[in-house]
Amino acid sequence: MSKKEAVNILNEIATLLELSGADFFKVRAYNNGARAIESSDITIDQNTTAKELSNIKGIGKAIAQKLEEFLSTGKMKYYEELKASIPSGLMDMLKIPGLGPKKIKYLYEELGITTIRELEFECQENFLIDLPGFGKKTQDNILKGIEVVKRFQGNFLYGEIIGQAENLIGEIKGSKKVIRASLAGSIRRKKETVKDIDIVASSKDHDSLMNFFTTRECVMDVISRGDTKSSIRLESGIAVDIRVVDDDQYPYALHHFTGSKEHNTAMRSIAKKNKIKMNEYGLFKEDKLIRCKDEAHIFSQFGMDYIEPELRENFGEIEAARDKKLPDLVGISDIEGLLHIHTDFSDGSMSASQVVEYMESKDFSYVGFSEHSIAAQYAGGLNNDTVHEYFDALDALQKKHSIKILKGIESDIMPDGSLDFDDGILSLFDFVIISVHTGFNMDEEKMTDRIIKAMDNKYATILAHPTGRILLAREPYKINIIKVIEAAAEKGVFIEINANPFRLDLDWRYCKQAKEAGAKFLINPDAHNLEGLSDYTYGVNTARKGWLEKQDILNTYPVKKLEELLKSRKE
DNA sequence: GCCGTTTTCGGCCCGACTGTTTTCAGTCG
Numbered sequence: 001m002s003k004k005e006a007v008n009i010l011n012e013i014a015t016l017l018e019l020s021g022a023d024f025f026k027v028r029a030y031n032n033g034a035r036a037i038e039s040s041d042i043t044i045d046q047n048t049t050a051k052e053l054s055n056i057k058g059i060g061k062a063i064a065q066k067l068e069e070f071l072s073t074g075k076m077k078y079y080e081e082l083k084a085s086i087p088s089g090l091m092d093m094l095k096i097p098g099l100g101p102k103k104i105k106y107l108y109e110e111l112g113i114t115t116i117r118e119l120e121f122e123c124q125e126n127f128l129i130d131l132p133g134f135g136k137k138t139q140d141n142i143l144k145g146i147e148v149v150k151r152f153q154g155n156f157l158y159g160e161i162i163g164q165a166e167n168l169i170g171e172i173k174g175s176k177k178v179i180r181a182s183l184a185g186s187i188r189r190k191k192e193t194v195k196d197i198d199i200v201a202s203s204k205d206h207d208s209l210m211n212f213f214t215t216r217e218c219v220m221d222v223i224s225r226g227d228t229k230s231s232i233r234l235e236s237g238i239a240v241d242i243r244v245v246d247d248d249q250y251p252y253a254l255h256h257f258t259g260s261k262e263h264n265t266a267m268r269s270i271a272k273k274n275k276i277k278m279n280e281y282g283l284f285k286e287d288k289l290i291r292c293k294d295e296a297h298i299f300s301q302f303g304m305d306y307i308e309p310e311l312r313e314n315f316g317e318i319e320a321a322r323d324k325k326l327p328d329l330v331g332i333s334d335i336e337g338l339l340h341i342h343t344d345f346s347d348g349s350m351s352a353s354q355v356v357e358y359m360e361s362k363d364f365s366y367v368g369f370s371e372h373s374i375a376a377q378y379a380g381g382l383n384n385d386t387v388h389e390y391f392d393a394l395d396a397l398q399k400k401h402s403i404k405i406l407k408g409i410e411s412d413i414m415p416d417g418s419l420d421f422d423d424g425i426l427s428l429f430d431f432v433i434i435s436v437h438t439g440f441n442m443d444e445e446k447m448t449d450r451i452i453k454a455m456d457n458k459y460a461t462i463l464a465h466p467t468g469r470i471l472l473a474r475e476p477y478k479i480n481i482i483k484v485i486e487a488a489a490e491k492g493v494f495i496e497i498n499a500n501p502f503r504l505d506l507d508w509r510y511c512k513q514a515k516e517a518g519a520k521f522l523i524n525p526d527a528h529n530l531e532g533l534s535d536y537t538y539g540v541n542t543a544r545k546g547w548l549e550k551q552d553i554l555n556t557y558p559v560k561k562l563e564e565l566l567k568s569r570k571e
Numbered sequence: 572g573c574c575g576t577t578t579t580c581g582g583c584c585c586g587a588c589t590g591t592t593t594t595c596a597g598t599c600g
Contacts (some may be wrong), residue, residue, distance in 0.1 A: 025572070028572085028583075033572080138589085224589065241600080261600070264584080277584095
């Protein structure tokens with residue numbers, strides 16, 4: 001039993017309670033409890049007691065006891081009973097935009113609808129039109145919502161969406177009606193997946209700006225249209241929400257709609273303690289507006305430093321801002337070179353010389369190749385012979401170019417924790433990336449031991465994509481990531497932030513903890529084609545969300561210092 | 572269900588839009 005499972009079960013209980021029509025505050029208490037566990041630094045396992053749990057703010061007697069039962073036995077009676085009382089399809093129905101727990105509960109009780117498919121059928125048969133509180137438009141919206149769920153499951157990769165978002169915000173900023181405008185919401189916070197695109201703009205003429213917004217060429221569908229708020233859908237299926245305010249309200253609105261919800265709630269409660277009301281229109285002391293010219297000014301009202309949007313997840317940024325202890329986050333321009341690149345020596349689609357030319361054109365000072373290794377024959381991995389051809393080719397390339405070329409390998413971690421090349425060959429590389437590509441279905445203990453054992457090899461320098469997750473497609477393998485992080489820090493193995501937009505692994509949620517354990521990181525593109533090289537910027541986002549600074553990231557270092565660090569591990 | 576420098580009971584953040592209503596409930600962020 002891990003922290004993650006505890007968090008998941010509390011969130012699931014909250015959802016089930018919502019569907020069962022429970023008191024709103026009870027639902028929120030479970031959501032808050034999940035949040036509290038997630039951000040607490042206590043380790044959670046089968047021996048964690050209710051007493052320890054209830055020390056966490058947000059966990060009371062009732063939740064603590066239920067969790068203790070869950071952790072020690074793997075079961076929770078309360079949850080099992082709740083789950084049994086509610087058809088599982090109702091949970092899926094919550095994903096339909098426009099349909100919430102109240103209506104779902106009503107449809108279930110009145111029409112016996114328990115799955116999205118049934119709901120779709122009933123809509124097509126016009127059964128919803130005459131229900132009290134429903135009607136033709138509601139039914140149409142539900143059908144549209146079902147389409148969205150079926151096609152996109154409601155989530156989008158940041159990397160797939162950011163281009164569309166930037167185009168649209170560019171158009172809006174270009175409108176003469178706009179004074180200030182910005183992306184907001186999760187996309188401004190640079191979360192790895194987003195549900196929609198949020199935009200905040202200020203204008204003297206709301207109506208014209210709304211017309212401008214809802215008639216852009218990229219708009220497929222207008223979902224709602226008001227004077228302060230409108231929603232559209234793009235061809236990709238993602239919804240875009242815009243909020244238009246007067247310019248003196250802009251800083252408050254931008255902060256409010258950037259979120260996160262948890263950050264805002266925490267900010268509001270601080271405001272309340274200072275007898276200040278905080279909402280999207282301003283800060284009010286005894287109903288009098290406190291004028292703020294920008295977001296930094298808002299934070300300063302509470303004695304806080306400016307908090308970068310990436311950090312606004314209520315992961316301690318508010319306390320740090322108050323204590324002047326916010327990190328100086330790593331930036332894209334800090335990156336000096338890139339490692340973890342595959343070429344046509346293994347499964348990449350570009351040649352090493354193309355990569356070198358590209359990297360030189362972008363003024364990077366080093367480039368590190370890392371082909372797949374002997375066990376990864378599915379990916380054209382190098383073997384004991386071709387590895388020497390690879391060295392010769394890179395040596396020849398180095399003679400023609402001034403950018404420093406580092407020779408690496410991505411060596412597979414075998415199920416027993418050994419590496420697939422023997423030490424004699426591994427010792428020849430400038431760096432050895434180790435990673436799991438097979439045998440994903442081990443239990444947590446075995447997988448954790450497997451990876452920790454692999455890190456005992458003194459030639460292993462970088463642990464790649466530590467959890468193996470593929471966003472929106474594959475869960476992380478079962479692993480005690482905290483143990484792995486601590487072992488990496490202790491053994492001096494560097495942790496990769498894999499910057500592929502489908503991976504972004506190590507997850508930012510663990511970066512801060514890893515840093516505190518003493519770990520160092522590399523932001524690696526894991527590129528297989530030339531476009532993939534620029535993915536490193538997504539990795540920088542992840543590092544920033546994980547509170548990392550320039551000195552935490554090895555590929556911000558000059559090449560000499562990086563080489564020393566890579567060598568020191570062998571010695 | 573949680574919490575408490577006024578509280579062990581009575582609060583719990585707040586506002587916009589839609590659609591179905593004739594003043595409001597549900598949903599969303």
